[in-house]
Amino acid sequence: MAEAATVPQRANEIARRSVARGFVAVAALLVSACSTVVPRGPAPPRPTQAPPPVQRPDTGVQAGIPRDAARNRVALLVPLSGSNAGVGKSLANATQLALLDTRNEQVRITNYDTALGAAAAAQRAVADGAQLILGPLLSEDVRAVTPIARRAGVPVLAFSNDTSVAGNGVYLMGYTPSQSIERVVAYARSRGVTNFGGLVPNALYGTRASTSFLRAVESAGGRVVALQTYDRTPGGIGAAVTRMTKDAPFDGVLIADSGATAATAVPLLRRASPNTRIIGTELWNTDNGIAARPALNGAWYASVSNTLYRQYAAKYRARFGAAPYRLSSLGYDAVLLTARIARDWRAGAPFPEARLRSGEGYAGIDGAFRFGRDGVAERALEVQEIRGGTSAVVSPAPASFGR
Template identity: 45%
Template sequence: MTAIFAATSAAPQERVSGFARAVKRVAALSALALLAACQSVVPKGGNVPVAGPKPDPIVIPADGRHQVALLLPITGPDGDVGQSIANAAALAMTDTNSTTKINLKTYDTALGVAAAAQQAVADGNKLILGPLRGDNVVTAADIARTKNVPIISFSNDIGVAGRNVYVLGHLPSQSVDRIVRFAKAKGKNRFGAIVSNNVYGQRASSNLTISVRDAGGVLVNVQQADDSQASIDAAVARLKAEGPVDAILIGGTGGWARMVAPSLKRSRVNAQILGTELWNIDSRLASSADMRGAWFASVADGYYRQFAEKYRTRYGKAPLRLSSLGYDAILLTSRVSQEWQLGTTFPITNLIDPGGFIGIDGAFRFSGNGLSERMLEVQEVRAGQFTVIEAAPGAFAK
């Protein structure tokens, strides 16, 4: 595994400086040390470079830097998320001294994702970081493929992965599987679920079915509900009528979970509440008395807390939780740029390292199909905080 950060138990100010030193060491490492495990062949049928038109002649950028596009919603409804990710990317550019070798240009997808992608390709960018939403990735990828420009997306939509598109977002399937296996190890055998009636809820339901089966548990029942309290109460009643369960997965956002949990208590459904990676981005969960004792699986927060301190110092406010994706995307780009010939196609096969990488969100790696795999920890909702009750595994199984 290619390590980026070193764990520390130093005082707060020392942790920040240690974080900065660790990041700067990344830029100084040789390509051999950073990518020694990247010599593996892309799996058959995996995310190989797409055969497109003949490559254009190599044109060396005038400023002698790799051209990289950042496609994000800087304005509009998702502008706060996009700007936070962009700020994190800028912070990573400084921390890794990448401004001398990478020219990062931001394109606002809120003004039209197709126009943003077309302009990014026309400007000669050889790599696209983003967009944020899955439907935008599809649009951008269709345009980027005309010039064999690969994409590292911030989406968590597994449907967009492949054909030169890599998904850096946190995948719900891994979160569901991690929490189910943890619960099963703690003696929970009969599982139920209340899931939101949208695409995320449908996938959570499908993932739960597979995970419970693989863990050797029993899936009693899954109920869907919309965002109304009446619909949630009805779903809880239907679930209760199916018989007792040991654990209930709430498949939805943190805000939606804060509506479901009280309904479970009012109906006297006594079962361990389980959640997904979406809960980690909702700090209000920790203040909900009805959520106390709930378990959920998520990326580790240790490095993120150090990053957040640096972010607040630079921008005067706290980052949004998803901003770590922007930071890690730049870490990857900076690393691969050490073996990237100026003016040529981004070497995406160097992203496939069986040992994985460590970034702000802990250990992760890409598979040949374009999906990211992450080491997740299990957290418990306690009074005013999330507490780690099982740490993320230390290494990937090769």
């Protein structure tokens, strides 16, 4: 465990009782002894009172983390070792930075390494008195943590984007593909795209992306004329494009994968349908080199806003000497949310979970967000267009949610 905030230990002052009366009684006995005749020789030693035992102040030190009655305990569960340690440490740094920026003195955050076992980390956090859990990062870790947190009545703000693990005390901060697909499809439809094609990987992400894509196109009043899946193997997406082009032309094609994968498919798509608009998902926003891929010039994708993130990233680099992971903003925003609620969160009381379901939402580095009844964060997203090596906002994100 690593402490993200250091809190002075509490000491209890102990009063000491006076022993003056005992010394007066002893003095009277000594006076009486001096009037008695004694044999020659050295005088007997004078009786003395044994000193009272020394009482040490209670410093409040105990096994585990120190007692801290003035602050509420929050546990951060992230991978601090293993293959995902980089993003986990970036999340931990982000929470520390948020505490410093908000000057919050009502919350104490303790880090627990989920790489050593998410369930064990949650059990230690609950035993240490955590009243709120931030994290974990991975959906399988969320599943391991959920029953432990639920039994203890501790809400969980997870960083996963797997909506199947949300609900019943678990709230997801992660960027979900369904929201970005709905946003970019609606924008494409408003710009005249009617016939859509889709390329999705044979994976859980692809399955959920394809479902969201079909619903989004139908809701926007368009048509899906082609939808192909592919394996993430050499030549896999190329073969899917070959199958798809039999249904060309189409106005726009969603590629629900990384920017690098999309860039390999675009030249093949252009041969069959030169004017096809390429559409991406929120995955593209985590690719620092997305705008530098010439094949994606003119492509659209929806994501959280990067305006405030750039300021945060500069501050992060100045403090920690390295660039943050894009997902680290989830940790920062989770602390902003906690700090806001902590104004009305009495120390030692359970976390006021009902405040998470505020309809007006909250503001963070990634813009406005609010939790729905399903526990998934609904986010205000913008649409960006890749233009000659940069990304430009073509449809800004709303600043807040309407009633």
